[in-house]
Amino acid sequence: MTENSPSEGTFHLMGGEFTNAGSASSELKSTLIKVGVEKSIVRRVAIAAFEAEMNVIIHAVAGTLRYEITTEAVTITVTDMGPGIENINQAMQPGYSTAPDWVREMGWGAGMGLPNISKHSDLFKIDSVVGEGTTLEIIFDLKEKNADS
Amino acid sequence: MELSKIIEIVHGAVVSDGGGIDAIDITSVCSADLLSNVLRYGKGGALLVTCLNQPQVIRSAEISDIPAVLLALGAIPETDMISLARDKNIILLTTQLPMYTTCGLLYTAGLRSCVEEL
Amino acid sequence: MLTVSAVAEKLGLNVVVKGDMSQIVSGCYISDLLSDVMAHGKDDDLWITLQTHPNVVAVAVIKGISAVILTNERNPEPETIRKAEAEKVTIMVSSLNTFELAGLLYMMLKDDGSVHAGTS
Numbered sequence: 326m327t328e329n330s331p332s333e334g335t336f337h338l339m340g341g342e343f344t345n346a347g348s349a350s351s352e353l354k355s356t357l358i359k360v361g362v363e364k365s366i367v368r369r370v371a372i373a374a375f376e377a378e379m380n381v382i383i384h385a386v387a388g389t390l391r392y393e394i395t396t397e398a399v400t401i402t403v404t405d406m407g408p409g410i411e412n413i414n415q416a417m418q419p420g421y422s423t424a425p426d427w428v429r430e431m432g433w434g435a436g437m438g439l440p441n442i443s444k445h446s447d448l449f450k451i452d453s454v455v456g457e458g459t460t461l462e463i464i465f466d467l468k469e470k471n472a473d474s
Numbered sequence: 475m476e477l478s479k480i481i482e483i484v485h486g487a488v489v490s491d492g493g494g495i496d497a498i499d500i501t502s503v504c505s506a507d508l509l510s511n512v513l514r515y516g517k518g519g520a521l522l523v524t525c526l527n528q529p530q531v532i533r534s535a536e537i538s539d540i541p542a543v544l545l546a547l548g549a550i551p552e553t554d555m556i557s558l559a560r561d562k563n564i565i566l567l568t569t570q571l572p573m574y575t576t577c578g579l580l581y582t583a584g585l586r587s588c589v590e591e592l
Numbered sequence: 593m594l595t596v597s598a599v600a601e602k603l604g605l606n607v608v609v610k611g612d613m614s615q616i617v618s619g620c621y622i623s624d625l626l627s628d629v630m631a632h633g634k635d636d637d638l639w640i641t642l643q644t645h646p647n648v649v650a651v652a653v654i655k656g657i658s659a660v661i662l663t664n665e666r667n668p669e670p671e672t673i674r675k676a677e678a679e680k681v682t683i684m685v686s687s688l689n690t691f692e693l694a695g696l697l698y699m700m701l702k703d704d705g706s707v708h709a710g711t712s
Contacts, residue, residue, distance in 0.1 A: 343528075343530070344554065347533030347537065348533075354536075371537045375513065376513060431526070432509040432530065435511060437514060438510055
């Protein structure tokens with residue numbers, strides 16, 4: 326995590342590591358503010374990144390969150406070694422969740438993670454192989470303001 | 475509404491003052507124990523009312539530009555939650571009142587919700 | 593004394609599963625954590641929550657909840673509806689969020705006068 330620069334970087338995420346959950350997104354948020362990304366976009370990126378980060382911590386063994394900031398866009402790629410998603414359409418439905426009860430008792434697993442990421446981003450791609458893992462690519466335009474979702 | 479007024483209404487106690495309560499003006503309230511709901515609907519500048527007492531509540535507040543968190547029903551914040559709140563300058567308050575009464579009193583006092591559609 | 597059906601009408605709730613609508617509402621409990629409701633929910637309370645999970649029905653039955661209200665227009669899962677029908681637990685949906693709905697209900701129950709405002 327030490328090699329992260331204002332324009333790109335990688336965070337390593339551990340499944341089940343709830344104590345520091347959110348620290349990657351928090352650091353990313355500070356970076357975005359530092360490089361002068363507009364406040365409302367910073368907020369959208371941070372929220373989407375946080376949801377993606379939590380997904381890895383809740384469901385996967387481990388994963389990485391990569392970011393790249395250019396003058397055009399912020400791109401976040403989250404790759405995990407996890408169970409994969411059997412039915413992506415179902416997973417995208419608000420309220421659908423496979424999270425266990427104890428995760429729900431921690432305030433997560435409401436089945437809003439992926440819908441939230443999709444809602445806050447300008448482009449959202451998801452690719453998943455059952456038994457192997459899931460990759461999300463989340464893009465936020467910096468040029469045109471707020472293409473409505 | 476001034477945060478100090480809110481503290482008075484709910485008979486709240488201050489656990490962490492986030493570097494200063496006086497300057498904070500609360501424009502809306504978000505009440506939930508599901509953090510994705512906070513991330514989706516919580517407005518910047520809102521007060522978050524919840525019973526969750528762990529650090530991810532502070533993370534969610536920080537990520538969503540929420541300056542203050544109020545723990546209802548006498549929930550005792552975990553040590554990690556308090557230290558993260560101090561670290562991130564998030565105001566952390568507690569009240570003995572249940573969530574329903576807390577919401578009822580704040581709504582009656584004129585505060586409204588925080589639906590934000592992007 | 594307010595009944596579940598009066599609350600449903602006054603707050604414009606969409607009744608998804610109809611249980612005993614004549615049940616008296618004596619207060620309200622708000623939580624999205626099932627264990628919290630298990631610990632603190634009371635007989636004849638309305639329960640406002642975002643949880644759409646089938647276990648909501650089990651908790652409502654055990655705690656004698658008068659009706660469940662889901663906020664933010666969150667619809668119950670099909671299995672939740674099946675269970676609620678079997679157990680005759682009323683489930684209603686509001687398009688308002690939890691804070692707004694709680695506020696309106698609080699004012700209503702206060703005006704009703706017959707009910708404590710829910711302070712436990």
